[in-house]
Amino acid sequence: MAIPSFVDQATLRVAGGNGGHGCASVHREKFKPLGGPDGGNGGQGGSVILRVDEGLTTLVDYHRQSQRRATNGQPGEGGHKAGANGEDIVLAVPDGTIVTDAETGQVLADLIGEGAEAVIAAGGRGGLGNAALATSARKAPGFALLGEEGEERTITLELKVLADVGLVGFPSAGKSSLIAAISRARPKIADYPFTTLVPNLGVVVAGSTTFTVADVPGLIEGASEGRGLGHDFLRHIERCQAIVHVIDCATYEPGRDPVSDLDVIEAELAAHGGLEDRPRLVALNKIDIPDAAELAEIVQPDLEARGLRVFRISTKSSEGLQALTFAMAALVDERRAAAPAPAPERIVIRPTPVAGGPEFTIRQMGDGEGGFVWRVEGAKPERWVKQTDFGNPEAVGYLADRFTRLGIEDALLDRGAREGDAVAIGAGDNPVVFDFAPQVSSGAEILARRGDDERLHGERASVRRRRDLDAEYHAAKAAAEGVARDPRQSWRVTDDGDEA
Known part of the structure; x- marks a missing residue:
C-alpha cells in the first residue's frame, strides 16, 4: 500500500x-x-x-x-x-x-x-x-x-498546523484558488470535489503584516462525525486566530445557497468545539460569473445582519482580494496584540512528581494463614531493587542496609509484620520477595562484616608460606652447624650433650 x-x-x-x-x-x-x-x-x-x-x-x-x-x-x-x-x-x-x-x-x-x-x-x-x-x-x-x-x-x-487564518468551506468553494491568488503557494486546483487531500499553507503579506493562511479540505454536512475528508483535518484550524468562510456563489447543486452553506459549516465547527471565540469573515466567491455576482449581492445584507463582515471576491479576476487580505491582517494584528507576552523560556509539560509524601507505602496482602505478605511500593526502594545483583551476597546485604536506613523495617514492625512473613518489593507484577528477618544480618555476614573484606585485615597466605620457608631454612642451617635453636628459650645444646 x-x-x-x-x-x-x-x-x-x-x-x-x-x-x-x-x-x-x-x-x-x-x-x-x-x-x-x-x-x-x-x-x-x-x-x-x-x-x-x-x-x-x-x-x-x-x-x-x-x-x-x-x-x-x-x-x-x-x-x-x-x-x-x-x-x-x-x-x-x-x-x-x-x-x-x-x-x-x-x-x-x-x-x-x-x-x-x-x-x-x-x-x-x-x-x-x-x-x-x-x-x-x-x-x-x-x-x-x-x-x-x-x-x-x-x-x-x-x-496541528500553525496558521493565523483558516479557510473553511464546501468542496470546490475555491479555498485552494484563494491561497494561490494571495500567496506564492501552488496547491492542486481542479474542477471536481475533494481535489485538496491535505491542508495547504500560504504566506500572505498585507502592508506591514505577514501572516499564514491554511485551508481545510472540503467540509460537508456530518464532517465532525466522520463523513468526507474534513473531519481528519478540523484539528488544523484549532490554533488559527481567525476563520474565513469561503462560499461558492456559483454552485449548481440543488438545495444549496450561501446562507445554508454557512449554517452547515458553522454547525460542523460547533460540533468539533473550541472555535467559538474566533472572529469570522465571509468571502462570497466566484462573482466573476454574472449569476453568482447577483446572488452575492442579494445575500450580503442577510449575512451582515448576523454581524459578519462580508467580502465579494473572485479568485480568477482578483476582484475584492486586496480588501479581504487587509481585513485578515487587521484581525491577525488585533489577536496578536491581545495575546499575552511570550514567556522567556518555554515550559515543557512533564509528569509532576508527588512531593511531600512518604517515600514508600506498605500494603498488607493475604489472609494471615502461615503469615502475611507485605507489599512495599515506592520509587526509591523499587529502584534499589533493580540496581542489586542478587547473585552477590554482599550486594544483598548492602540492599538490606539501605532498606533499614529508609525505615522499611521499622514500618513493617509497626504494622505487625512477624519474622518469616514475605515482603514483596519491586515494580510491576514480578516483585522480588524476601523473608522478613528483623535485626538479623544477611548476605554479606557469610563472608565477613557486612560491606567489608577480610582479606585486608587477616594475614595473607603468601606471607604465611614465606615465613614457613624462612623457618625451615634457618632450622636446616642451624642443624648443619650442630646448633638447635628454640625461639622460646635462650639456650643451646653442645656436641657432648651438655647445656650451655
Whole structure:
C-alpha cells in the first residue's frame, strides 16, 4: 500500500538506553596485590528527544518507522574508568506537534517554536562502581550496582498546523484558488470535489503584516462525525486566530445557497468545539460569473445582519482580494496584540512528581494463614531493587542496609509484620520477595562484616608460606652447624650433650 506524503498523526514506540553496570574491581600491582577498590561507574543510557524543525511539515517519517531506541551506556572498568554514555536520539518534528502518552492519554509536550524540545524517554542511570561505594566502614566493597533500564513508552504524535487564518468551506468553494491568488503557494486546483487531500499553507503579506493562511479540505454536512475528508483535518484550524468562510456563489447543486452553506459549516465547527471565540469573515466567491455576482449581492445584507463582515471576491479576476487580505491582517494584528507576552523560556509539560509524601507505602496482602505478605511500593526502594545483583551476597546485604536506613523495617514492625512473613518489593507484577528477618544480618555476614573484606585485615597466605620457608631454612642451617635453636628459650645444646 502506498504511504501518503502528508501524515498528521503517528504512533511511535520509543525507548531510552539502559545504563551501564558499575564495575567491582580491586587495584593490583607488584608488591601491592590489594590496593583498594578501583571499579568505575557505568555510563548513562541515551535519551530520546523530540525537537521542532520548522523545515518539516509532516510526520511521514514516523509512519514509515514506528520504533526508535537510544543506545545503552557502557559498563565501568577497573582503574577508575567510567563507562561511555549512550548517545541521545534527536527526532525532528514539525512545529505544532502535540505529544501524548498512548496508554494514559496524558499530554507530555506541546512543541511550538523552532528548537523547542522535550525528553520523551529518558535513558537509565549508570550503576555505581565499588570505588564510589567505598566508605570508612566498607573499605573494599566486593560488589557494584547495576545500571537502570531506560524509559520505554508508546506515544502519539499529532500535528496541528500553525496558521493565523483558516479557510473553511464546501468542496470546490475555491479555498485552494484563494491561497494561490494571495500567496506564492501552488496547491492542486481542479474542477471536481475533494481535489485538496491535505491542508495547504500560504504566506500572505498585507502592508506591514505577514501572516499564514491554511485551508481545510472540503467540509460537508456530518464532517465532525466522520463523513468526507474534513473531519481528519478540523484539528488544523484549532490554533488559527481567525476563520474565513469561503462560499461558492456559483454552485449548481440543488438545495444549496450561501446562507445554508454557512449554517452547515458553522454547525460542523460547533460540533468539533473550541472555535467559538474566533472572529469570522465571509468571502462570497466566484462573482466573476454574472449569476453568482447577483446572488452575492442579494445575500450580503442577510449575512451582515448576523454581524459578519462580508467580502465579494473572485479568485480568477482578483476582484475584492486586496480588501479581504487587509481585513485578515487587521484581525491577525488585533489577536496578536491581545495575546499575552511570550514567556522567556518555554515550559515543557512533564509528569509532576508527588512531593511531600512518604517515600514508600506498605500494603498488607493475604489472609494471615502461615503469615502475611507485605507489599512495599515506592520509587526509591523499587529502584534499589533493580540496581542489586542478587547473585552477590554482599550486594544483598548492602540492599538490606539501605532498606533499614529508609525505615522499611521499622514500618513493617509497626504494622505487625512477624519474622518469616514475605515482603514483596519491586515494580510491576514480578516483585522480588524476601523473608522478613528483623535485626538479623544477611548476605554479606557469610563472608565477613557486612560491606567489608577480610582479606585486608587477616594475614595473607603468601606471607604465611614465606615465613614457613624462612623457618625451615634457618632450622636446616642451624642443624648443619650442630646448633638447635628454640625461639622460646635462650639456650643451646653442645656436641657432648651438655647445656650451655
